[in-house]
Structure formats: C-alpha cells, structure tokens
Amino acid sequence: MATALHRETHETLSDPSDIIGLVGFERSAAGLFVGRDDEADLLARRLGVDAGDDPDSTGFVLLSGDAGIGKTRILAEVAGRARAAGWAVLTGHCLGEAGQALPYLPFIEVLGRLEGSSPELLDRVLTAHPGLSRLVPSRRHEPNPDDPADDVVDRGDLVEAVHAALDDLAADTPLLLVVEDVHWADQSSRDLLTLLFTRGFSRRVSIVASYRSDDLHRRHPLRTTLAHWARLGDVERVDLAPLPDHAVRELVRGLQSGLHAQPLAEAQVREVVERAEGNAFFTEELVAATALGGTGLAEDLSRLLLVRFDQLDTSGQHVVRVASAAGRHVSHRLLAAVAGLGDAELDSGLRDAVERHVLVPTDSGGYAFRHALLGETVYDDLLPGERVRAHERYAAALADDRTLGTWAELARHAGAAGLRxxxxxxxxxxxxxxxxxxxxxxxxxxxxxxxxxxxxxxxxxxxxxxxxxxxxxxxxxxxxxxxxxxxxxxxxxxxADPVGRAELLAAVSTTARITESTLDTLAATKEGLGLLDAEDPDDLRTAQARARLLGARVQALVDRGRDEEAARAAAEAVSVARAAGLPDVADEVEVVEARVIERVGDPESSRAALERIIGNGAPTGDPAQVRAFHHLGSLHHRAGRLDDAVEVYQRGAEAGARAGRPWAPYAFDARLLAGIAAYEAGRWDDADRILDATSQDPPQPAEALLTAARLCLAAGRGEGGFVAALDSTRPWWDEEGLVAVLAVGAAIDLYGHQDDLPGALLVHDEGVESLTRIWHRHFQAQTRLSALVLGQLATHVGRASSAERAQLLARGVDAAEAAEAVWARVSEMPGQHGPEAQAWIARARAEALRLRWLGGEAVDAAELSEAWRVTVAAFEDYGHRYELARSRARLGAALQAAGDPAASDVLQAALETARELGAEPLRAEIRQAGGRASAGQRPADRLGEALTPREQEILALVALGRSNRQIGTQLFISAKTASVHVSNIIAKLGVTGRGEAVAVARDRGLLD
CATH class of the missing domain: 1.25.40.10 (Tetratricopeptide repeat domain)
Structure with missing residues (x-):
C-alpha cells in the first residue's frame, strides 16, 4: 500500500498547475523554492511531518495567502519532505466556476488519480468502503430506472466512507491529505472537511487546506466555515506573507537562468522587486516580460488581474478607474472631488472595491490598490479619452484646492492632461x-x-x-x-542678463572640477568676475554671484598648485561670502584652505581646521561638513592611518546619506575611499560591505567606481569570472580616471593569476592610454600600474622561452622607466610623495630587479634583498596589509635564493597574512617560493626526502630548460656548483640525464 500511495502522490504533485481552474493563477515559479524555509519548517512541524520529539504527531492546518504568493509551491515542498519521511501524500484541488456544481470535487480527484496509478489499491479501498464508489465515476453503477431510490446517495454514508478510508490508508504509513483552493470548494466538500477536522483519526492522518485570503469578500461562503473551523481547537492557521525583497531578488536570479535572454540589469531587477511586492507569480511574469523586452505587463497577468476588477458593480468599477489615474494611493477627499459621485454612491463603490480586495484603506485616510500591478492594469485598460479626462479633473481639483495634494501630483496630472x-x-x-x-x-x-x-x-x-x-x-x-x-x-x-551668465559660470566652474572636464575653470571664473564689474555691488544677487565665483577661483588655483595665491584669495572669498549671506560657500572655501595648509607641510593645523569645521554646528549633512569629513579622512589616509581614515570617511558618507545625498560629491567619495582604505587595512569583509551597493541602484559613474574597487578584492582573493565586471567599467575610463586606475590595477593581477600575461599587458596598456588622454603623460598612478605589471612580468618570465624572455625583459625596462619618470615629477610636488607613493616606487624598483633576476640576468643578491626590504618597510609604514604580505613573500624568495636563514620567518609572516585575508594567489606563490604550506609543512616535505630543498629548487629550474649558468645566476651560485647539484639529482633519481630526471620527477609528483 505504501509503495502505491507514494507513486500516486508523486504523479499528483508533478504538475499541479494543470488543474488550478479557469481563473486561477497560482504557480510554482519555475520550481524554485526561495524565501519560505521558515514557513515550510513551521508547516511541517504543525502537520507532524517534522515530528521532532513526538513521532506520532499529526495536525490540521489552514494555509492562507494572496493569489500567487506561493501556497502551491510551499505545499509541494512540504509534500516532498513528507514523502522523504515515509509519508503517503494525497492531493485534491477545488476548481472555480466550472467545478462549482460538482460536489466533493477534490475527493473525486484524489480517488481518480489513485485509480490511475494503482487500480488494485483502489479496488481494496472500494471493497472495504463501497460507499466511495459514488466518487469514482468509472466505478459508479448505472441506476435502475425502475427504482428511483437506487440513485439516491446517503450523504452520511458517503462522508463516513471517506473518513474511514483515510483512516485505513494510514494503517501502514502516515498519510498527508492536501486540499488546495478551498475558496472555490463546494458546500459538500466544505462540510466533509468540517467532519474530518472535527472527528479526527485513530491513525496518523494530517490535513492541510489552502485558500486565497484576498478572495474572501464579506459575502463569500467560506467565511462562515472558516469561523467555525477557527473554533476547533485542533485546527491551526498559517498565513503566507509577501516574500521579502532579498528573496524576490534570489527568485529573479533563479528565473533568469531559465530564460534565453540577456540577464536583467540591476535597475531592471530593482523595478521587478518593487513592482512584484513579494508575490512569486507577479515576479515570474514580470521577469519573463522584461527579459523579452517588454515594458508593460504580460497579457496573461493583465487578464487575470482584471478578473477581480470585473467582479465589481458599476459604481465600484468607476471609483477604481478614477483611482487608477491617481497612482498607487489617493486621499478620500481628492477621490471624492474627482469621482463626480454622490456620497452614497461613492461610499457604495468604495465599499465594494474594499470588500473585493481591490482597494485597501490607508492610515492617512485614503485608499491604495492592494497590489500596485492591479492599479497599473486598470489604468492601462482605460481608453485614451478616459485617461485625459481623469487627469484633467485631478489637475483642476488640485489647482482649485492646494490642500488636496502636492505640487508633484499637480505637475503629473497637468502634464498627462497636456496642460503645459x-x-x-x-x-x-x-x-x-x-x-x-x-x-x-x-x-x-x-x-x-x-x-x-x-x-x-x-x-x-x-x-x-x-x-x-x-x-x-x-x-x-x-x-x-x-x-x-x-x-x-x-x-x-x-x-542676456550678465548676472545670470556669471551665475552659470560659477556653477560650471565648480561642477567641472569634479568631472574629467578639460574646461579652463580659472578662465571661466575670470570671465564671470569681469561680467560683474559693471553691476551694482550692493545688489544681493550680484554679491552672491561674486562670492560663488571667488570660491570657485580659490579651488581653481589650488588645482593648479598655486597654493600661495590660493591662500591669499581664500581670505577675500570667505569675507565676501559671509557678507553676502552664504555661510556654506565660506565654509567650503575654508575646507579648501585647510587642504592647502596640509600641502605646504602643516598637516596638524590642517587637521585642527577640518575638525573645527565639522564641529561648528552646521546642519548634519551640510556640503561643507561632508567635504571636511572627506578631506580629514584623506589626511589620515595619506599618512597611512588607515583605520582612522575608514572611520572618518564613513562618518562623512553617513552624513551625506542622512541629508538624502548619498551619491553627492564628497559623500560618495567618502564611501568609496572608506572601502578602499578598509581593503588596504586588510579589513576585506568590511570593504566588501561598504562597497556593495547592488541593491541601491547607484548612478554612474558611482556604480563603475564601486565595481572597480570591488575588483581589487577579487584580485586579492583570486576570484574568477571578472571579465564582465571589468567590461562594465570600460565606458567610464575616459569619464572618471579613478575607475581606470582601480579597474586596471586589479585586472593586471586578475589576468596574471590566470596565467594570461598577454591579457595583463593589454589591459595595462589600454588603461595607461586612457589615463594619459584624460590626465597627462606621467600621471601619478602610473607608478602603481608599472609596479603591478613588473610583478606579473617577473612571475611569468621564468616559464618563457629565450626569445620571449628577451621581449619580457625589454618590456620591463619600459615599465621601470615610466615609474621613475613619474617619481621624478611627483617628488617635486608638495604633498604628493607620502607613504603610499614611496611604497609604490620602492615596489616598482624591487620588481624591476626581480624581473631581471628571474629572467636570467646577473643581479647582486644583496641589492635584490635590500630593495625588497625597503619595499616591505614602506608598505609597513603605509599599512597596506596585502601588499605588505606580497612584498614579504618576494623578500623571502630572494633571501631563500641567497641562502639566508631569515627567509623562513619572512615567508611564514607573509603566509599568515595571506591565510587571514583569504588571498589564495598569494598563498600559492608562497608555497611555490618554498614557504610553509597550509598544513604547516614546507613543500620540501611534500616533494620527498630524497632531494634537499636546494636540489628541489634546481630541479624546478631544470624542468624549465635552464642551463647550469642560468641556474647559477638566478640562485646566486656558481655554474660549477649548479652542475654539481644537477649531477646529485640525476644520481638520486637513478636516471641518466636531465630530461629523464624531469620526466621521473613529474611521474613521482616531485614537480607541480
């Protein structure tokens, strides 16, 4: 019996959507199950499927929720758990409209499916309970026309037979009966369920019945039955709420994988999440429509949403049509003013719409559509003339009585009505x-x-x-x-008005400097101030335009490095701004002035000035205050106080967000730099959290900057699949140089980690070309990019052929010369050669030596080790933990090659940081360099005891085709010593030559 029941229930639940009904639209969202684990656990516990400490537990549960919310899917999940726990599952559905006249429909379905899957089992059930034959059409006998009583069904006998049959079916295995859509159940089926709930069972039988809560209007026949069931102590209720946004996002991702279309953009995902309102069916339909290029609602969804609207009476439909033109919400007063109905008729229409769950009352004294998509559907169904007339009435009502709504509402309605x-x-x-x-x-x-x-x-x-x-x-x-x-x-x-042009010039000068514009802002401010010379200086508008131009001029002078002139101009700008009633402009100038103070060599005075501006009582989120946070964070950042920088940057970003301006200049910059500083400080999880704005729909180029910064984390961790993210930043390389700096720096390593040196070199060249175009030939970040590309050249040169090695070495010379040219320029600029800049030039020099060393050139061991010691000290001073660890790893490799016993400790320190950060490529590099592996052993231990560590190093170089002279040069030993080691290797492996030694070593696992 158990086997047959399991087979029957599998077929029953294989495609429940085929018998949902004429107006049903419950779906399983392509089989995905997301966001309902807690509810499924609760349902399983209450039904006894998850028995816990009570192996004999059962339960009766009513499962409610709006149409499309996911009732069928969660029932399928619980049914699956029940079967896995050894339960049999029987499922029946109630049908809308067409099934209304057929009593006991869900139980007829249960027995009909049992007949199809296991007729012999049904025979035994019918033999024991012959009254059930009335519910199996193929087994029902033809009535005797001469005996009118022969076709009369004894209702009591029938329900007793159903109850007894379920009890018997549970004799060998627990039984779960699922009855879906009881909002469409006939009276007989409702009465039968009442009996089953009331009487209970002697064996393990559980029942779950589902219904649509949004279908239960005041006169719905199920309402009275539900009230009765609620009074039964053994019947519990579980209501499915809308899915949370994060679950809808997960559902969208799952649905997209089944569509033959481009993945939805983040903005499209956000729109789907917002419009679906936690409804799984709405989500499925919106994803399908959006992926196929549609902008409206899918036809099936629109048709099904209108079913509820079509059930309204005339006044209800009129009220809902008028409300749809208002949007999602409308106040009662405004709706009354526009609907054109008497009070009684308006109340009647609203009551009908509320009872039918089309509209719901709001706390503000108005109405909202229960589902925004329903409002959209009704509005889209209006005729063009109906729409225009509705908007005209709204505009007239709002213009006549300004207390009825906002200016935004009036603007929308007037625009839709053509009232320009x-x-x-x-x-x-x-x-x-x-x-x-x-x-x-x-x-x-x-x-x-x-x-x-x-x-x-x-x-x-x-x-x-x-x-x-x-x-x-x-x-x-x-x-x-x-x-x-x-x-x-x-x-x-x-x-035209010269003051107006001066105001525009002030604004364009201020705005241009926060983009990559080539506008001559100093010339623009000069023109603007010249326009005002002939104007009345006592005119307030003129005075304010002058103050803004003077403030922009100070910034333009600072941007050109004319700090002394800027300091003199700042005093005038602050005085004019305060006299003109523009304290915010004065504060902004003082923030710029503090930056100048730092640049001329007095960072502590600059810090004090910025802290004073932050605490001067300005409103939270004031632009000058946010800019002061940004500059103060930068002061810490440049000095290598990374944790302090993260804290101050975040305060600035939070202040901007509280003011409703999270993406504004300096507020967003503070957030981005907080993420970068956290990455540099080794707080990678914090950096990921700060930089993750996937659910916030950031504007461009903010999104590209965040993506580029997160690529740095991906490079450190050695993550793959980065090309799409990298490509998404490319359109912004020429618009915002920092996008290119971050993305290209990360991509050099990402390609390098995948052994794609040509890709690393190509992306470096593309980035340098772009940055040279928008900045200048020797931009400061080129030192960093040169150091990174030198590192990848050095890592790969050892595996290159002789001809390729020569090309890579020549390429390295170019990169090293570029870094030195930048340093020569930067070192002459005040405030531009702090700890970070010094660390990267030291790194570029050390990488250039490492490239020559691994490329087979003669390099002094002491010089190489000292270059890496300087680099380690510089990154330690700056605080960049990942680059410090990477520099230590390369110092350790140099020390090991020189036979310095300090190599082991240096490599171990690097390995510990790599482990903590989860920097897998760095861990692999350290293992290859001879550091301790993750199990605490050196690679020498792993490769075998026959060869010494030095012999293992030499064997690896032999495998790369190196001659004894080249081996000696790379390991700082003589060619004769290298030859002796090679001979020892050949002897220990029992082979006759170098080639055979390599083959045997690979066969024994002695070579990676």
Whole structure:
C-alpha cells in the first residue's frame, strides 16, 4: 500500500498547475523554492511531518495567502519532505466556476488519480468502503430506472466512507491529505472537511487546506466555515506573507537562468522587486516580460488581474478607474472631488472595491490598490479619452484646492492632461519642495521636466537650470549637471542678463572640477568676475554671484598648485561670502584652505581646521561638513592611518546619506575611499560591505567606481569570472580616471593569476592610454600600474622561452622607466610623495630587479634583498596589509635564493597574512617560493626526502630548460656548483640525464 500511495502522490504533485481552474493563477515559479524555509519548517512541524520529539504527531492546518504568493509551491515542498519521511501524500484541488456544481470535487480527484496509478489499491479501498464508489465515476453503477431510490446517495454514508478510508490508508504509513483552493470548494466538500477536522483519526492522518485570503469578500461562503473551523481547537492557521525583497531578488536570479535572454540589469531587477511586492507569480511574469523586452505587463497577468476588477458593480468599477489615474494611493477627499459621485454612491463603490480586495484603506485616510500591478492594469485598460479626462479633473481639483495634494501630483496630472503651462509651474514648485525635503533625485526629475516645457525666452530658464544642475550633482550625476550648464551657456542670447551668465559660470566652474572636464575653470571664473564689474555691488544677487565665483577661483588655483595665491584669495572669498549671506560657500572655501595648509607641510593645523569645521554646528549633512569629513579622512589616509581614515570617511558618507545625498560629491567619495582604505587595512569583509551597493541602484559613474574597487578584492582573493565586471567599467575610463586606475590595477593581477600575461599587458596598456588622454603623460598612478605589471612580468618570465624572455625583459625596462619618470615629477610636488607613493616606487624598483633576476640576468643578491626590504618597510609604514604580505613573500624568495636563514620567518609572516585575508594567489606563490604550506609543512616535505630543498629548487629550474649558468645566476651560485647539484639529482633519481630526471620527477609528483 505504501509503495502505491507514494507513486500516486508523486504523479499528483508533478504538475499541479494543470488543474488550478479557469481563473486561477497560482504557480510554482519555475520550481524554485526561495524565501519560505521558515514557513515550510513551521508547516511541517504543525502537520507532524517534522515530528521532532513526538513521532506520532499529526495536525490540521489552514494555509492562507494572496493569489500567487506561493501556497502551491510551499505545499509541494512540504509534500516532498513528507514523502522523504515515509509519508503517503494525497492531493485534491477545488476548481472555480466550472467545478462549482460538482460536489466533493477534490475527493473525486484524489480517488481518480489513485485509480490511475494503482487500480488494485483502489479496488481494496472500494471493497472495504463501497460507499466511495459514488466518487469514482468509472466505478459508479448505472441506476435502475425502475427504482428511483437506487440513485439516491446517503450523504452520511458517503462522508463516513471517506473518513474511514483515510483512516485505513494510514494503517501502514502516515498519510498527508492536501486540499488546495478551498475558496472555490463546494458546500459538500466544505462540510466533509468540517467532519474530518472535527472527528479526527485513530491513525496518523494530517490535513492541510489552502485558500486565497484576498478572495474572501464579506459575502463569500467560506467565511462562515472558516469561523467555525477557527473554533476547533485542533485546527491551526498559517498565513503566507509577501516574500521579502532579498528573496524576490534570489527568485529573479533563479528565473533568469531559465530564460534565453540577456540577464536583467540591476535597475531592471530593482523595478521587478518593487513592482512584484513579494508575490512569486507577479515576479515570474514580470521577469519573463522584461527579459523579452517588454515594458508593460504580460497579457496573461493583465487578464487575470482584471478578473477581480470585473467582479465589481458599476459604481465600484468607476471609483477604481478614477483611482487608477491617481497612482498607487489617493486621499478620500481628492477621490471624492474627482469621482463626480454622490456620497452614497461613492461610499457604495468604495465599499465594494474594499470588500473585493481591490482597494485597501490607508492610515492617512485614503485608499491604495492592494497590489500596485492591479492599479497599473486598470489604468492601462482605460481608453485614451478616459485617461485625459481623469487627469484633467485631478489637475483642476488640485489647482482649485492646494490642500488636496502636492505640487508633484499637480505637475503629473497637468502634464498627462497636456496642460503645459500649468505643468511647468507645478514642476518648478515640486522641484523646490523636493529640495526642501532632502529629495534631490525627485527634484532633478521635476526641474528637468520643467526645462522641457520652458521656451528659451522664459526668464526663469537660467534659474531652473542652476537648480537642476545642483540637484543632478547632489545625486551623483555631475557629468549630466555639467552638460545642462554648458548647454545653457551655449544657447543664451548674447545680450542676456550678465548676472545670470556669471551665475552659470560659477556653477560650471565648480561642477567641472569634479568631472574629467578639460574646461579652463580659472578662465571661466575670470570671465564671470569681469561680467560683474559693471553691476551694482550692493545688489544681493550680484554679491552672491561674486562670492560663488571667488570660491570657485580659490579651488581653481589650488588645482593648479598655486597654493600661495590660493591662500591669499581664500581670505577675500570667505569675507565676501559671509557678507553676502552664504555661510556654506565660506565654509567650503575654508575646507579648501585647510587642504592647502596640509600641502605646504602643516598637516596638524590642517587637521585642527577640518575638525573645527565639522564641529561648528552646521546642519548634519551640510556640503561643507561632508567635504571636511572627506578631506580629514584623506589626511589620515595619506599618512597611512588607515583605520582612522575608514572611520572618518564613513562618518562623512553617513552624513551625506542622512541629508538624502548619498551619491553627492564628497559623500560618495567618502564611501568609496572608506572601502578602499578598509581593503588596504586588510579589513576585506568590511570593504566588501561598504562597497556593495547592488541593491541601491547607484548612478554612474558611482556604480563603475564601486565595481572597480570591488575588483581589487577579487584580485586579492583570486576570484574568477571578472571579465564582465571589468567590461562594465570600460565606458567610464575616459569619464572618471579613478575607475581606470582601480579597474586596471586589479585586472593586471586578475589576468596574471590566470596565467594570461598577454591579457595583463593589454589591459595595462589600454588603461595607461586612457589615463594619459584624460590626465597627462606621467600621471601619478602610473607608478602603481608599472609596479603591478613588473610583478606579473617577473612571475611569468621564468616559464618563457629565450626569445620571449628577451621581449619580457625589454618590456620591463619600459615599465621601470615610466615609474621613475613619474617619481621624478611627483617628488617635486608638495604633498604628493607620502607613504603610499614611496611604497609604490620602492615596489616598482624591487620588481624591476626581480624581473631581471628571474629572467636570467646577473643581479647582486644583496641589492635584490635590500630593495625588497625597503619595499616591505614602506608598505609597513603605509599599512597596506596585502601588499605588505606580497612584498614579504618576494623578500623571502630572494633571501631563500641567497641562502639566508631569515627567509623562513619572512615567508611564514607573509603566509599568515595571506591565510587571514583569504588571498589564495598569494598563498600559492608562497608555497611555490618554498614557504610553509597550509598544513604547516614546507613543500620540501611534500616533494620527498630524497632531494634537499636546494636540489628541489634546481630541479624546478631544470624542468624549465635552464642551463647550469642560468641556474647559477638566478640562485646566486656558481655554474660549477649548479652542475654539481644537477649531477646529485640525476644520481638520486637513478636516471641518466636531465630530461629523464624531469620526466621521473613529474611521474613521482616531485614537480607541480
């Protein structure tokens, strides 16, 4: 019996969606099971499937949830667990509309499937309980036409037979009965379930019945039955809430793998998560539609969502149509003003919509669509004329009574109704309101819409452009802000207001310096100040334009290294700004002035000035305060106080986020630099957390910067699959140089770790070309890139042929010369040759020697070791733990080759850091260099006792085709000594020559 039941239930649950019903839309989301582990555990425990300490436990459970929320999928999961635990599972479904007239439908299905899978088992059940034959159409006898009583079913006998049959089926194995969609159950089926719940069983029988909670309007027949079941002590309820956002994201990823389309972009994933509202079915449909290039709802989803709307009466449908034009939410007052219904008819329509779970009341005294997708569907179903008229009525009501809604609502409705002038004015007001509410993203959108509606002759164009640019900058879109400002300057009439042009020049100068623009900001400020010479200096607008231009001029002077001139100009700028009522501009200038103080050699005074600005009582998130945090963090960072830098940077980033400007200049920069400083300090998990913004939809180039910074972590850990991430940063190399610096530096190592030296060299060359184009020939970061590429050349040169070695050595000379040229330039610039810069030039010099050494050139052992000691000391001073460990590993290799007994301790220190960080490529390098392996043994122990460590080193070089002279040069021994070692190796292995020695060594596992 158990075997037959297991076979029957497997077939029953193999595709439950084929019998869901005419208007059903519960699905299993392509078989994925995400975000429901806790609920599945709870359901299994209450049903006795997960018996715990009570092996004989059973249970009766009512499972509720909205349509599409995942009831069928969780039931399939629990059923699977039950079968795995030795239970038999029987499943029946209730059907909508078409099945209403057929009583006992779910039990007919159970027996029908049992007949198909195990007819002999059904025969035994029917023999024991002949009353069940009425529920098996193929076994039902034809009634005697001469005996009217022959076709009469005794209901009591029938339900008793079902109860007894379930009890008997559980005689050999526990039984789980699943009844789905009881919101569609007929009265007979509901009564039968009531009997089963009330009477219970003598054997282990558990029952779970599911229903849609959003289908139960006030007059639904199941409501009374549920109230009765709730009073039964043995019946428990489990309600499925919407999936959390992280689970929907996981579901989206799983669904994408089954689609033959490009993976969804992060912005698309975010939109799906937002629109699906935790509903698994909605998620599935939205992913399918989006992956196939659709922008609206899938036709099946739209049709099924409208089923609930079609059940409303006339007034209910009218109210819902009007509400759909308002969006997700609408206040009662506004809806009443627009609907055009009397109070009684409006209340009737709203009551119907609420009872049918189309609308739900909100705490604010209005209404919202229970599912936003339903509102979208109803709106999309409106005729074009209906939409325009609805928006016109909303715009008129909002304009007539400003207490009914926001400027943003008025702007939207006026725009949708084609009322351009009203939409323009409302958009400007909405943008100003959003800025006051710390919503720069919304402000930028409103100002941009206003500009699209403004004629060139509008006197407010300059002002709105300035506000739009400020909002764009605040959300991290400085490039777009600069485009708006430069476009406005080009299109202004020659004789237009000079003060307006001066204001635009001040803004464009300030904005250009936070992009890779080639604009001459000093010339722009000079032009702007010249325009104001003929204006009334006592006019407030003129005075404020002058203050902003003077502030921008100070920054332009600093950018050009004219620090003394900048310091003199700063005093005037601060004085003019405070007199003009612009304390924020004055504070910004003082922050820049503090940076100058640091550069001229007084970091402590700079630090004190920045801390004073941070604590001067300015509002939290004030741009000057955030910039001060950024500069103070940079001061710590440049001095190698990495943990202090992380803390201060994070305070600046958090201040910007609290002000609603997480992507604004300096706020985002502080976050990025906090992640980089945490990476350098060896706090890789912290860095990962700080830099991970995948769920925040960052703007560009912020997203590219974060991706590039995380590539550094991937390089350290030796992760693969990086090419897609690297390629996503490429479009921004020419727009934001730091993207290229971070991405290229990481990619050199990532390609190198995969033994793809050509890839490492190519990405280096591409990056240098890009950075030279947007910066200059000898940019400072080139030292770092040169050092990294020299390191990869050295690592790979030992495996190259003689001809290839010559090419790699020549390439190394070029890289070393580039690093030295940069250092010659940087060392003459104040404030530009701190601990980090000194560490990287030391590294480049040491790597150049290492390349020559491993490439077979004569290199003095003492010189090589000393170069690496200097490098280790420099990175130790700076605090970069990973590069310190990598430098120690290479120092250890040099010491080991020179026979220095200190090599072991140096390598061990490097290995401990590599283990702690999870730096797998570095661990492999240390093992190869002869350090202790992860089990605490040297590779010598692993390779065998026949050869000494020196002989093992020499054997590895023999395998690479090195001559005795080349071996001697690389290991700092004579060619004669190398020859003696080779002879000893040949003798110990019992072979006759070098080639045979290599073959035997590989066969015995003595060579990797």
């Amino acid at each position: 002038e009203q939409a323009r004015e409302a958009s400007v007001q909405a943008g100003d309101s959003a800025l006051r509410m710390a919503g720069p993203e919304e402000a930028f959108r409103h100002f941009k819409n206003a500009l699209a509606l403004m004629p060139e002759s509008d006197p407010e164009v300059d002002s709105v452009t300035l506000r739009a640019a400020a909002a764009a900058t605040a959300v991290g879109r400085a490039v777009k802000a600069l485009e708006l400002l430069e476009e406005r300057l080009r299109r202004r009439a020659p004789g």
